[in-house]
Amino acid sequence: xxxxxxxxxxxxxxxxxLGVRDALPGTPEIAKFQWRSTVSWVNGTHSRxxxxxxxxxxxxxxxxxxxxxxxxxxxQFAAQDxxxxxVEVVLAALGGCLTAGVAAVAQQRSIQLxxxxxxxxxxxxxxxxxxxxxxxxxxxxxxxxxxxxxADATAEEIQALVAQSQKRSAVYDIITNPTSVTxxxx
Amino acid sequence: xxxxxxxxxxxxHCGLAMSHCLAARSIDHIVLERAEVANSWRTQRWxxxxxxxxNWMTRLPxxxxxxxxxxxxxxxxxxxxxxxxxxxxSAAPVLTSTTVTSVRAAGGGYVVRTDxxxxxxxxxxxxxxxxxxxxxxxxxxxxxxxLTCLTPVGYRNPGDxxxxxxxxxxxxxxxxxxADELHRCGHxxxxxxxxxxxxxxTYRGRDILWWLDxxxxxxxxxxxxxxxxxxxxxxxxxxxxxxxxxxxxxxxxSAGVRLVGRLAGIADGVAQFSGSLPNVCALADLKLGRLLNxxxxxxxxxxxRFAPTAVHSxxxxxxxxxxxxxxxxxxxxxxPDLSWLHxxxxxxxxxxxxxxxxxxxxxxxxxxxxxxxxxxxxLIDGAADDAAELTTHLAGYLDALAGRRERSAx
Numbered sequence: 001x002x003x004x005x006x007x008x009x010x011x012x013x014x015x016x017x018l019g020v021r022d023a024l025p026g027t028p029e030i031a032k033f034q035w036r037s038t039v040s041w042v043n044g045t046h047s048r049x050x051x052x053x054x055x056x057x058x059x060x061x062x063x064x065x066x067x068x069x070x071x072x073x074x075x076q077f078a079a080q081d082x083x084x085x086x087v088e089v090v091l092a093a094l095g096g097c098l099t100a101g102v103a104a105v106a107q108q109r110s111i112q113l114x115x116x117x118x119x120x121x122x123x124x125x126x127x128x129x130x131x132x133x134x135x136x137x138x139x140x141x142x143x144x145x146x147x148x149x150x151a152d153a154t155a156e157e158i159q160a161l162v163a164q165s166q167k168r169s170a171v172y173d174i175i176t177n178p179t180s181v182t183x184x185x186x
Numbered sequence: 187x188x189x190x191x192x193x194x195x196x197x198x199h200c201g202l203a204m205s206h207c208l209a210a211r212s213i214d215h216i217v218l219e220r221a222e223v224a225n226s227w228r229t230q231r232w233x234x235x236x237x238x239x240x241n242w243m244t245r246l247p248x249x250x251x252x253x254x255x256x257x258x259x260x261x262x263x264x265x266x267x268x269x270x271x272x273x274x275x276s277a278a279p280v281l282t283s284t285t286v287t288s289v290r291a292a293g294g295g296y297v298v299r300t301d302x303x304x305x306x307x308x309x310x311x312x313x314x315x316x317x318x319x320x321x322x323x324x325x326x327x328x329x330x331x332x333l334t335c336l337t338p339v340g341y342r343n344p345g346d347x348x349x350x351x352x353x354x355x356x357x358x359x360x361x362x363x364x365a366d367e368l369h370r371c372g373h374x375x376x377x378x379x380x381x382x383x384x385x386x387x388t389y390r391g392r393d394i395l396w397w398l399d400x401x402x403x404x405x406x407x408x409x410x411x412x413x414x415x416x417x418x419x420x421x422x423x424x425x426x427x428x429x430x431x432x433x434x435x436x437x438x439x440s441a442g443v444r445l446v447g448r449l450a451g452i453a454d455g456v457a458q459f460s461g462s463l464p465n466v467c468a469l470a471d472l473k474l475g476r477l478l479n480x481x482x483x484x485x486x487x488x489x490x491r492f493a494p495t496a497v498h499s500x501x502x503x504x505x506x507x508x509x510x511x512x513x514x515x516x517x518x519x520x521x522p523d524l525s526w527l528h529x530x531x532x533x534x535x536x537x538x539x540x541x542x543x544x545x546x547x548x549x550x551x552x553x554x555x556x557x558x559x560x561x562x563x564x565l566i567d568g569a570a571d572d573a574a575e576l577t578t579h580l581a582g583y584l585d586a587l588a589g590r591r592e593r594s595a596x
Binding site for chain 1: 381447450451453458460461462465468469472475476533534
């Protein structure tokens, strides 16, 4: 009798990622990346963000196409609702980053994923952005991420996947830790 | 210029273990010590510190504990006395008050300069310790003037601190012990917690280190682990050398210590803490669960499990100028001091590149680093196996050198 084991495939090329890590000690400069976005005001609170190029692996790089994101505010803010609000884009980025991490870590740990769904919610007190209470910050007062994951793994292994994904997530780090921001006008 | 076969730099437990193994093979050597044997145990430990491993585990080549308290934990003066006796009974050739100022490769061997003269040696063993100096993060320079800043190397007892609140940065062995001690002395303590290794003092009725020793976890070799780089960076276990007493984050927070996230920045005098506290606690809980599963798989049947680390809502900022905090304790780890090593074996961050303590420069060895050859390499009990294997390698290198010289002579 022969048993055939289907190899785990979450669509992540872990070998390529590990190959980059192995190359780092000899060529640490390839790790220097710069991410970019160009944002143009359209009208009202509506603007469009284009993402096209970045720098990394020692050279200028390009997405295979230009991605555009409309950013606006909802009708309830007396706006035109031409796109998600900036804070929702932040949530989308966090969920996208963590979920990519879940897939990559699962691949490396030979865990086959069947479905992964993250529900994100962020609490905010409008007193902050409206300048109505100096003790309230502009940003989120808290973020919760709730995962539903169906995979060939124990509950503990799935918890470990999600924990490891947070540990290696850029957006999770950006949100949980301070980042210096310089805004110039030319 | 006097010469010897091997110079060992440092007369701590690793240097002395190495000396013992070399002597057993009649390999001529000296041990250079900047002060006296076990110097760091005499001068760089706080008063209440005890070894994290129990007395029965305090084993070195040719030495084991024979006292009447095998389950106790040695104090720093007791460790210093034990190592002094060990050096005496081993008749280790230690040159005390001899500070190494440089080690360079020369003529197929090494030239070791000290403040007491220069030695030539075929081989050198770096045994000056992984914890020679405190590793304080660069952001410490942003602490507002007027606060008292301490490290575990300089701290002796609570009398060193002014009254008022204390921010302990780091929640590994040193940080949790100092947070516990200062809280008990009446200081309001805030503990900044990054990645940590949660550990109960006892499990299934025995010291946790008994289980890790008996089940072979501590014997896991450096060439068997998946990610050695990471394994070598794992922080020290949250343990205190006190029978039956677990000082984990739950114990600290229920006693009244305030937990906050990793110290991520200081801006305009305000300390900023990471929002990652729930995840670092989840990681540590999961890791502990896996470790206990490993122990259970070896022991059979399942032991007790510990409550998940409780994380309450924590402040993300703390104004260091408000007077609430008067002292910061940097329990942020330690690093070696190899500023005198002028041999090209260092990587870009100044760490020695080595394969289980064997460097790429023939005849240059390193001992006493975390996970050097085994998980237990960072414990006193790890020195025996590491020293024995490095001595075997070193002896093989000397044999090869002698063989080459004979062949070239004939």
